[in-house]
Amino acid sequence: MRLMVEALSARRGEDLIFRDISFTLDGGQSMVLTGRNGSGKSTLLRAVSGLLRPESGRVIWHSEGTDADIRAAEACHYLGHRNAMKAELSVSENLGFWKSFIGDFPGGHGVSVGEAAEAVGLGDIAHLPFGYLSAGQQRRMAFAKLLVAWKPVWILDEPTAALDVSAESVFTALIKTHLSQGGIVLAATHQPLGLENARELKMTGFAGGTESMW
């Protein structure tokens, strides 16, 4: 199981944000992106998830039992700045939808909606509309989305923003469990996540040079 990023470059608007970033992550490995505000962490994560078409380079996914030319995005869970949950629907309706819409990737199974809510410490309020939760509770529930459907790669953009200390340790434990099951984690963060063996990639932003195409 391996995620390979080869010579990736990406633009935002017209400007090149980073250039020729390459790395490889095997099952059980994790990498943390750090760097100043605006240095391109979110941009890199979106490019790896296939949400932003890279200027050059590619992202390759390789595992047994899947096609060689599968889009890497299909093996990935993406947790962005926004939570991807509907305020009008209840938490369990939201999670249930994502569970069946995303579906499991070959090689694992997601937990049930109830268990996932339990795992992030909010099992008893899963019946509330999502819009009724506090900022931190919403973030936790967004994280629970990663548990209901199994995907080997987790791409996390500041997962711990707005979380209290106890929730941070819960998240760390969940991430470690995922790694121990052979998963891969790629996270951007400003606060240490508490992962021991994580590699670190420091984004430098425009220091790499902005080159206009015009």
Next chain:
Amino acid sequence: MRLMVEALSARRGEDLIFRDISFTLDGGQSMVLTGRNGSGKSTLLRAVSGLLRPESGRVIWHSEGTDADIRAAEACHYLGHRNAMKAELSVSENLGFWKSFIGDFPGGHGVSVGEAAEAVGLGDIAHLPFGYLSAGQQRRMAFAKLLVAWKPVWILDEPTAALDVSAESVFTALIKTHLSQGGIVLAATHQPLGLENARELKMTGFAGGTESMW
């Protein structure tokens, strides 16, 4: 100059979130709210700013040169989870609008838009549309709003979410300056803000007992 909160209780939906909270803050004093996710920090801040009608109790503002029955909200800056800036307008248009719309409270003057952007370390990109900034840059600019118009009380809801380390220290310095000018700061946060003399109020959420009105 004094902000008095007297026996404040507030509901969210149907549930009482906290009950009979009272405190007094004088010029130069600060208070930090801590507590688990969903414990009611944001709710308290919104009640103090007058955005949420309290179930009981009241918030009183007292300073020389203002009416005795002035709404406390008028002396307050509120920085919530959301940034209150338009993605379509440039940063300086946004800040300029808030400067003239909010206006100065008697007893002080806001700095100019350029200086405010400079103070949060982003003076050079004030002409970009706000939507072009990264998450952390947006948060910094939202903070700059507090500087362009002078209000004695700053109410901050997780001001440092999504910020990198250098920006956090910039914010701490700005908050300290505000306190030294006789301002008052009331902040909810999960990370230490680095204020030495801040009082702390630990919110307990439902532990206080949820009392149904039925």
Next chain:
Amino acid sequence: MIALLLRDLKLSVRAGGGALIGVLFFTTVVAVIPFGVGPDLNLLSRIGPAIVWIGALLSALLGLDRMFQTDREDGSLDLILMQEHPLALTVLVKCLAHWLGNGLPLVIASPLLGLFMNMDEVAIGATMLTLLVGTPALTFIGAVGAAVAVALPRGGLLVSILVLPLAIPVLIFGVSASYAAVQDPAPFMPPFLILVAITMFFAVLGPLGAALALRNAGD
């Protein structure tokens, strides 16, 4: 206040040109009609005023629901609610900005569309006049709906439900005044004065109602 007016105008011009787009939409709607009813010029000129009014109502409706929603979504509404300006005044200013950015261009464009619909000069003039007087009422009514919608997720549709029944009288008197100007026995003044009265009524009620809704929607 001026700052708010300017900002809202700027937003409506900047973000894809509220004015330009409203007018274009209006034109498109009117241009579509002959495809439906066929190229019968007499018939067109007969239903002309009604069509022009419906087009204006529709273009006014389509942008209305977002009047406060965008401010709420990015948190600006919180700060606006906190200021000492009387809230109804703030709403009035926002309505004004909205009408200047979206309603006025419709009024200005209406004579051209009248020509397309083969209307005669009197009918065109009357329609334009009634639009000038009537569209502010639509904005004021819409403001109440938009304010109520702020508290609701995905307000859009609901706003229109609240707004449409109130807007129907405006439409009816607007259209009948326009017709009265052309068709002989019917006098122009009575429906037109009623239209003026409706607008003035909603100019007061709209901002007050919207302010009330906004205060109570806050959470």
Next chain:
Amino acid sequence: MIALLLRDLKLSVRAGGGALIGVLFFTTVVAVIPFGVGPDLNLLSRIGPAIVWIGALLSALLGLDRMFQTDREDGSLDLILMQEHPLALTVLVKCLAHWLGNGLPLVIASPLLGLFMNMDEVAIGATMLTLLVGTPALTFIGAVGAAVAVALPRGGLLVSILVLPLAIPVLIFGVSASYAAVQDPAPFMPPFLILVAITMFFAVLGPLGAALALRNAGD
């Protein structure tokens, strides 16, 4: 996919009823026309099918622009784009949900409005049938516009402008089929079959175009 259909339907029912507002607007548009043409029942029944079709077209526009916008605002769109389901299929399902929530109620309400317009049974039946076949095409065309709107700071009207010209053929053939059913010499089948063909054409082109636009609007 079923999950997506159910979720979208649930959202459209829960959030204030897209069905209701569309129908309400539809009724308003149709009800205003008699003011224009006066109480001439013959004329009314003559332009009836056209007016009903125009009303349906305009009501279908309301709400269309938000088809993907809400998903984008809360980040759901990102996750939807990442899945392996062919994107065009996802769009098709969303169109279906939108049509069930917004288009179908219009079709169901149309006989009532036909009665308002003094149309006879055959005309009412024909109009309803053409609406049933034609409104999905409007949704599919609208999906392209809605997908484009995702990249806009404020979608709204611009979408409708881009969409309306494409919707004109649907209107033309819908109306002419309805007329053909009543007026003797004209055969009903040819325009009706063309309408069916247009719908099928856009059922393919719409989702493909929308998928293309969504992929390219992403950032």
Next chain:
Amino acid sequence: MTHGFYIAMSYGIAALISLCLITWVWLDGRARSKELAELEASGIRRRSAPKPEGEKA
């Protein structure tokens, strides 16, 4: 009205619209190249642009 009037109007309107278009394109071009020159003068240059003679080493 005579046919001459319609002909004159047609040619007139066509000429007017074309001239407006031409002037707009021309003025736009002048404004842009002036801006570029100003930027150049203030020392900002594209990275991929060829460097002036003196800097080549």
Next chain:
Amino acid sequence: MPQIAVLTKLTDLANPTRFLGLASRILPWMAGITAILFAIGLYLSFAGEGDYQQGMTVRIMYVHVPAAWLSMMCYSVMAASAIGTLVWRHPLADVSHKAAAPLGAAFTLIALATGSLWGKPMWGTWWVWDARLTSVFVLFLMYLGLIALNRAMDDPGKAARVSSVLILVGFVNIPIIKFSVEWWNTLHQPASVIRMGGSTIDSTFLWPLLMMAIAFTMLFFTLHIAAMRNEIWRRRVSAQRRMAARMAGQKTDNTVEKGA
């Protein structure tokens, strides 16, 4: 190696800088040729005598028909560029269809205006809602919509991609315009110059018409290239401004970090 040479040639042309060089070399020539062609065309159109049936007003044809053709050709050029944007992601293709939209709108406006002016003496009315006229009007609205769309988005790359999709979807209107006169019976004249089975128009009208058509086409290409050049300059200016800001931002950011 020949293939590589060809490839470099292509990428060279693709390079905006090369395009600018080329544009500045050929633009004066093109402008000159356009002027000459217009002179000849105008001379021919006023030298010939009028149609016995339509009277002198046939002279309107010499502007109306070329403008109408151009309005459709411009859209076709935009559609081709749109494919370039979507398939090859070529920045010059983005620039091309963005620059063409106002030109297309202007030519369509000329066709509409001269058509109306011709309609009044011929049909007795300025405007009828017949299929040809309305579909041209719809084309005009589509041009305006595309211009508005481009103005509404401030990321030019994204704007280009999104509007390409719409341009391609909207292309269905072009065959409708072209064949509307045959599909529906309309007041408007069916095609007589460009049609299968050869032209049916009298050669006294054909020559001035062709001359004017070529002149209008040259005018279009001249303006298109000039507008593309302007657009490239515009993007270059904004890219350089942003870069300057970014570099400055970098500097202050570093000092902030040091100060902390």
